[in-house]
Amino acid sequence: MRRVRLRVLGLAAGAVLLSAPPFAGLAFAQTPMDDPLDARDAKRMDRMEKVVRELRDIVFHAQKTGAPVVVQPADTDARIAEQASKITDLEQTLTKLNGTLEAATHELDQAQRDNSALKNQLKALSDRLSADEQKMAEAAAAAPPPAPPPPPEASPQPADNKAAAADAFAKARQLMLSGDYDAAEGAFSSYVTTYPDTTKTPEARYWWGKTLMVRGDNIKAAGAFIGAIRGWPQTAWAPDAVVELSRALVGVKKPADACETLAELKRRYPKAPAAVTTRAAAVRAQAKCA
Incomplete structure (x- = not known):
């Protein structure tokens, strides 16, 4: 209703402008009003x-060109209609996006369920494979005893024999320090065979076991370490030999024996270096000791 009144007022004002001199409308628009207007009346x-100016321009244009007067729809209404159309398009786009997102979410949930099922199948297969490997290892090798018996008394060695033994041990140790583990393994093995009863024989067995562990021969390495710690010698390398024996036992699928050996480490060598106890804790976790 308000728009109709405004248009009527606009048409009336336009008629007045047509009958008045060209600048009458301008004078009217520029004449200040006595009464103050609030913001709403000012906008009206x-x-x-604006409507009066538009009507005047239309009429003047028609007078000059002789073309019929065509009243265009209000610019505000056209913009509102345009914005409404854009909003409708946006709503349709959002609806499509929501549908696509729901479909993608459903596919992701399905993929996660499939992945979980596949993990369970792989775990079951891995458990079966581990059980089969353990049975094969138990059938292939006997379990070494965790607590070695006391060492035999070393027989006296001639002076020249002692010198040859010392020289052979030094050469084998140098080969290992240089990184030639294959040659060091052969040298320590030869030393143990040639000089089975010297004071350096237990240590030679210890280093021999180290070279065997590098090659992954856990069964032979376990035997070498057992010979090295027989009698639980109080030497600097003995605690590490116990840890290495535990590692070899884990390698041949004997975790229970490894746990027993690690228990002896704490009892036999309570002052073992921190580096050795740290490695022992790692082996204990690997063997799943209680």
Whole structure:
């Protein structure tokens, strides 16, 4: 209703402008009003003046060109209609995006379920394979005893024999320090065979076991370490030999024996270096000791 009144007022004002001199409308628009207007009345007056100017331009244009007067729809209504159309398009786009997102979410949930089922199948297969490997290892090798018996008394060695033994041990140790583990393994093995009863024989067995562990021969390495710690010698390398024996036992699928050996480490060598106890804890976790 308000728009109709404004348009009527606009048409009336336009008629007045047509009958008056060309500058009469301009004089009217520029004449200040005595009464103050609030913000709403000022906006209404602005719209009325705009309509009057538009009507005047249309009539003047028609007078000059002789073309029929065509009243275009209000610019505000056209913009509102345009924005409404854009909003409708946006709503349709959002609806499509929501549908696509729901489909992708469903596919992701399905993929996660499939992945979980596949993990369970792989775990079951891995458990079966581990059980089969353990049975094969138990059938292939006997379990070494965790607690070695006391060492035999070393027989006296001639002076020249002692010198040859010392020289052979030094050469084998140098080969290992240089990184030639294959040659060091042969040298320590030869030393143990040639000099089975010297004071250096237990240590030679220890280093021999180290070279065997590098090659992955856990069964022979376990035997070498057992010979090295027989009698639980109080030497600097003995605690590490116990840890290495435990590692070899884990390698041949004997975790229970490894746990027993690690228990003896704490009892036999309570002052073992921190580096050795740290490695022992790692082996204990690997063997799943209680």
